[in-house]
Amino acid sequence: MRVGFVGLGTMGGAMAANVARAGHAVTAWNRTPGRATDLGALGVVIAGDPAAVAATSDVVVTIVSDTPDVEAVLFGERGVHAGALPGTLVIDMSTIAPSATRTFAARLGAQGVAMLDAPVSGGSEGAQKGTLTIFVGGETADLERARPVLAAMGTTITHVGPIGSGQAVKAVNQVILAGAYLGVAEGIVLALKAGLDVEQVVTALSGGAAQSWVLANRSGRMIANDYPLGFKVALHRKDLGIALQLARETGSALPIAALCEQLEAGLIGRGHADDDISAVARAIRELSGLEG
Numbered sequence: 001m002r003v004g005f006v007g008l009g010t011m012g013g014a015m016a017a018n019v020a021r022a023g024h025a026v027t028a029w030n031r032t033p034g035r036a037t038d039l040g041a042l043g044v045v046i047a048g049d050p051a052a053v054a055a056t057s058d059v060v061v062t063i064v065s066d067t068p069d070v071e072a073v074l075f076g077e078r079g080v081h082a083g084a085l086p087g088t089l090v091i092d093m094s095t096i097a098p099s100a101t102r103t104f105a106a107r108l109g110a111q112g113v114a115m116l117d118a119p120v121s122g123g124s125e126g127a128q129k130g131t132l133t134i135f136v137g138g139e140t141a142d143l144e145r146a147r148p149v150l151a152a153m154g155t156t157i158t159h160v161g162p163i164g165s166g167q168a169v170k171a172v173n174q175v176i177l178a179g180a181y182l183g184v185a186e187g188i189v190l191a192l193k194a195g196l197d198v199e200q201v202v203t204a205l206s207g208g209a210a211q212s213w214v215l216a217n218r219s220g221r222m223i224a225n226d227y228p229l230g231f232k233v234a235l236h237r238k239d240l241g242i243a244l245q246l247a248r249e250t251g252s253a254l255p256i257a258a259l260c261e262q263l264e265a266g267l268i269g270r271g272h273a274d275d276d277i278s279a280v281a282r283a284i285r286e287l288s289g290l291e292g
């Protein structure tokens with residue numbers, strides 16, 4: 001299949017590489033030239049703008065930062081809409097607002113272009129290994145067209161409802177992550193303050209009910225108080241903003257998500273926007289009088 005990629009950041013670059021490795025003909029564009037330079041060796045062709053990507057693709061994947069960014073790459077002057085022929089399928093894999101997703105799909109639909117929302121979970125590791133979890137909203141027939149492309153990027157692909165539903169599920173995912181990261185951060189800080197052998201604590205807990213992906217994969221960063229990039233604090237705060245908006249629309253109370261969003265706002269204000277989300281432990285450390 002001819003697959004276009006718009007956005008070659010941490011996620012998009014790795015995902016485009018896996019789609020190319022799966023044998024699809026990939027054309028790509030990134031706003032800042034020179035990202036994901038390894039794609040050339042995989043035969044990926046770099047185009048001049050999103051419209052040029054769309055003009056040579058059956059399926060166009062967009063994976064950029066936030067709602068206004070997706071709007072820009074879809075509907076900007078040389079956006080996807082300007083190159084896509086009727087019958088083209090757009091798959092937005094960014095994490096953005098469910099309501100805006102529905103609006104974008106309606107605008108594309110008016111020119112005969114179909115859209116799925118297919119946000120992902122699994123982090124930069126999942127993007128590199130092709131093991132992402134993908135939540136898909138949209139028409140069943142469009143998902144079946146997209147499936148060979150999605151299968152190159154992820155291992156768990158779930159059709160969760162009509163357009164926008166994938167983003168709503170992703171919001172749920174990010175709310176759960178807020179609690180998971182804050183819970184592990186508090187546990188690590190308590191272990192440190194209590195003078196325990198914290199590495200031993202993590203091992204001891206790994207077979208019990210407190211076991212989690214965050215405990216297994218991110219507690220080491222919290223212990224070292226060093227947060228090399230996996231998923232940026234700034235992006236998780238953006239995602240919690242989406243979730244809290246959905247909570248307002250639905251009358252849901254999300255105290256942990258709201259607290260996490262505020263702690264992340266403080267981290268961003270102190271220059272940690274590009275740290276990994278496990279840096280919420282930095283905030284809990286500081287509150288507890290440990291080294292920030």
Ligand code: NAP
Nearest residue numbers: 007008009010011031032064065069094095123124230231
């Ligand atoms: P990233 O490394 O910061 O890359 C962002 C990408 O979006 C870059 O290619 C950037 O282009 C592009 N972009 C941003 N604004 C743009 C605009 N207005 N016009 C054109 N291009 C624009 O972010 P990422 O980690 O790949 O995340 C991408 C999406 O995946 C986000 O929605 C994020 O929430 C989601 N996600 C990320 C992870 C993760 O672990 N990283 C996990 C799941 C989901 P430039 O290079 O020019 O800046």
